[in-house]
Every structure is written in C-alpha cells, then in structure tokens.
Amino acid sequence: MLQDQITQYTAEVNAFDTHNADELEQFRIKFLGTKGIIKDIFDQFKAVSPEEKRVLGKVLNEFKQLTEAKYQALNETVESEQGLAGHVQLDLTLPGEGFEVGARHPLALVRREIIEIFNKLGFSVAEGPEIEDDWHNFSALNFPEEHPARDMQDTFFIKKGGEKGDIALRTHTSSVQVRMMEAGQPPFRALMPGRVYRNEAISARAHCFFHQVEGLYVDEKVSFADLKQTLFYFVQELYGEGTKVRFRPSYFPFTEPSAEMDISCTICKGEGCQMCKYSGWVEILGCGMVDPNVLENCGIDSKKYSGFAFGMGIERIANLKFEIKDLRLFSENDVRFLKQYKSALI
Ligand code: DAH
Numbered sequence: 001m002l003q004d005q006i007t008q009y010t011a012e013v014n015a016f017d018t019h020n021a022d023e024l025e026q027f028r029i030k031f032l033g034t035k036g037i038i039k040d041i042f043d044q045f046k047a048v049s050p051e052e053k054r055v056l057g058k059v060l061n062e063f064k065q066l067t068e069a070k071y072q073a074l075n076e077t078v079e080s081e082q083g084l085a086g087h088v089q090l091d092l093t094l095p096g097e098g099f100e101v102g103a104r105h106p107l108a109l110v111r112r113e114i115i116e117i118f119n120k121l122g123f124s125v126a127e128g129p130e131i132e133d134d135w136h137n138f139s140a141l142n143f144p145e146e147h148p149a150r151d152m153q154d155t156f157f158i159k160k161g162g163e164k165g166d167i168a169l170r171t172h173t174s175s176v177q178v179r180m181m182e183a184g185q186p187p188f189r190a191l192m193p194g195r196v197y198r199n200e201a202i203s204a205r206a207h208c209f210f211h212q213v214e215g216l217y218v219d220e221k222v223s224f225a226d227l228k229q230t231l232f233y234f235v236q237e238l239y240g241e242g243t244k245v246r247f248r249p250s251y252f253p254f255t256e257p258s259a260e261m262d263i264s265c266t267i268c269k270g271e272g273c274q275m276c277k278y279s280g281w282v283e284i285l286g287c288g289m290v291d292p293n294v295l296e297n298c299g300i301d302s303k304k305y306s307g308f309a310f311g312m313g314i315e316r317i318a319n320l321k322f323e324i325k326d327l328r329l330f331s332e333n334d335v336r337f338l339k340q341y342k343s344a345l346i
Contacts, residue, residue, distance in 0.1 A: 128176035181298035218307030255288025285312035
C-alpha cells in the first residue's frame with residue numbers, strides 16, 4: 001500500500017544525516033530527483049480511488065515538504081562546513097591579514113635627519129627653484145664669465161628659441177644661498193635641501209641628478225671657528241660621538257678660504273676598507289667662508305657681515321649610513337630595495 005510506503009520512507013528521511021556533499025547528493029537524487037521516490041509516489045497517487053486521495057493527498061504533501069526541508073537543512077550545513085565552489089569559507093578565528101606599510105625613501109630619511117640636527121642649532125629650512133638663471137647659479141657666486149670654473153659642473157643648459165640661453169637646471173643648491181641673501185638682510189641661518197642636475201653619464205658612481213643640502217650662516221663676526229664647531233657637532237650627531245673630522249684646503253669660487261671636510265671612515269672606523277679606499281677617511285662635504293664678493297653681489301655689506309657656507313650630497317651621506325654602493329638604486333624605485341628601510345628612522 002502507498003500509505004505504508006510513505007510511512008517507511010518518512011522514517012528513512014527522518015533518520016538520514018550526513019556532513020558529506022556526495023552522500024547528500026545521493027539522497028537528493030533518490031528522493032527528489034526527476035526519477036526519484038517522490039515523483040514515483042505521485043505517479044502512483046494518480047491511480048488511487050478518489051476517497052483514498054483525500055486522505056493520502058495530505059500525507060503525501062507532508063512527506064514531500066519534510067524531504068525538501070531535510071535536504072535544505074543538510075545542504076546548508078555541508079556548504080558552510082566545506083565551502084562550495086565560489087564560496088570561501090570564513091574562519092573568524094584566523095588572525096587578520098597585515099597591511100603593507102609604505103616605507104620612507106632612504107634619501108628622505110637622511111635629509112630629515114640632517115635637517116633635525118641643524119634645527120637644534122637654530123637653522124631654518126629654505127628652498128629655491130630647480131630651473132635657474134646664470135646669475136643665481138654662477139655669476140653671483142663669483143664664477144667669472146667664460147672662466148673654466150664653470151666647467152667644474154657639467155651644466156644642462158635650457159635652450160631658448162634654439163639658442164643656448166642663460167637658463168639652466170641648477171647644478172648645485174648654492175644658488176638658493178643667493179636667493180636667500182638677495183631677499184633680506186643678515187642674520188641668515190638656513191639649510192637648503194634640493195635636487196640638482198649635472199650632465200654626467202649614469203653609472204654606479206655618477207648620476208645626472210642627485211640631492212644636496214646647502215647650509216648658510218651669515219651674521220656679524222662669524223668665523224672659521226664657528227664653521228668648524230658647527231660641522232663637528234653635526235658629524236657627532238649624525239655618525240656618533242668619537243667620529244673624527246679633518247679639513248683639507250680646497251677651492252670653490254664662492255668661498256674664501258675653502259675646504260673639504262673628511263670624516264673618519266664610519267665603516268672600518270679608520271682601519272682601512274673599500275669604502276675609504278684604505279685611507280681611513282671619507283670626504284662628505286665642501287665648505288668655506290662666504291667670499292666677500294658674493295655678499296656684495298647679494299647686497300650685503302661685507303665689511304659688517306661675514307659668514308660660512310657648506311654643501312653636501314645627500315646620496316653620499318646615505319651611502320655611508322646604509323652602505324648603498326650603487327647610486328642608481330636611489331632612483332630606480334625597486335620595491336625590494338626601498339622596503340629594507342621600513343624600520344629605519346621612521
Ligand atoms: N656647491 C658645491 C658643489 O656642488 C658644494 C659647496 C662647497 C657648497 C662649498 C658650499 C660651499 O656652500 O661653501 O660642489
């Protein structure tokens with residue numbers, strides 16, 4: 001009898017349980033499939049007498065609903081446990097995914113450190129344009145017209161109307177000294193960081209652009225002793241106490257006297273290594289007393305005021321600090337390189 005069959009199948013459906021997708025699919029095919037038991041029973045139902053239909057119809061519908069509800073409930077469990085195609089299972093107890101934090105560029109780190117040290121001595125920060133005229137880059141700084149001193153720096157001239165004009169990409173940040181002094185009267189005590197350009201073939205040791213920090217201190221009675229003490233303090237702060245300095249006489253058109261400053265090699269502590277070419281010393285900057293001609297060119301009374309200036313390459317300082325041997329790394333922006341400075345001096 002159909003009634004008995006339904007009772008038996010109801011027991012079977014009630015007893016069924018699984019956490020397995022394959023088994024559940026078998027269950028679905030068996031009971032709910034197009035050739036399944038429910039379809040079969042409904043087919044048989046068509047043949048029963050009208051009196052029986054009234055009773056059986058209800059039982060049959062209940063059985064169908066029971067089976068569908070069972071299938072749905074089990075299906076939800078299986079899906080949430082295993083994750084079906086397209087549904088990623090969520091495990092809320094897993095630790096979160098970390099964010100990739102950006103890193104500061106090593107040159108930015110070094111520039112900031114330099115600025116911070118000089119801030120403590122009362123130096124402010126100033127900037128000037130990267131496209132400069134001959135006056136600010138050369139003439140005001142005492143580079144005579146047509147003098148070979150201009151060849152010290154391979155300049156990128158900007159042509160005006162096809163003619164080589166007197167506009168150029170600045171070759172050094174010393175041009176900002178001129179702009180600063182022209183715009184006011186002493187005292188000046190400022191640091192001038194910026195990008196500079198030179199017409200050089202790109203290699204591990206030279207680049208067509210790099211970065212400098214210029215320093216200028218002009219007031220009454222500023223002496224070479226002030227220059228030495230300021231730079232000595234800077235080196236102790238930047239490279240640690242005990243770092244030695246030495247000044248070698250040099251030449252720059254805009255300073256008199258001029259010097260280059262070396263520090264005891266930070267890598268080998270003066271023992272001799274590749275970095276210092278086994279001399280124990282490395283050069284880090286040029287400096288000197290501002291030439292009176294430069295002060296006068298900028299409208300400053302050279303009888304009343306004196307000053308010192310210095311200029312250093314930021315790449316050079318970073319090179320010594322992080323032992324970065326190839327200058328090209330600074331501008332290639334290779335994430336594998338930049339990432340390494342994540343934890344440094346944030
Ligand atoms: N401007 C020089 C250069 O680019 C560096 C320099 C030397 C700057 C001596 C100065 C200085 O202010 O006094 O090579």
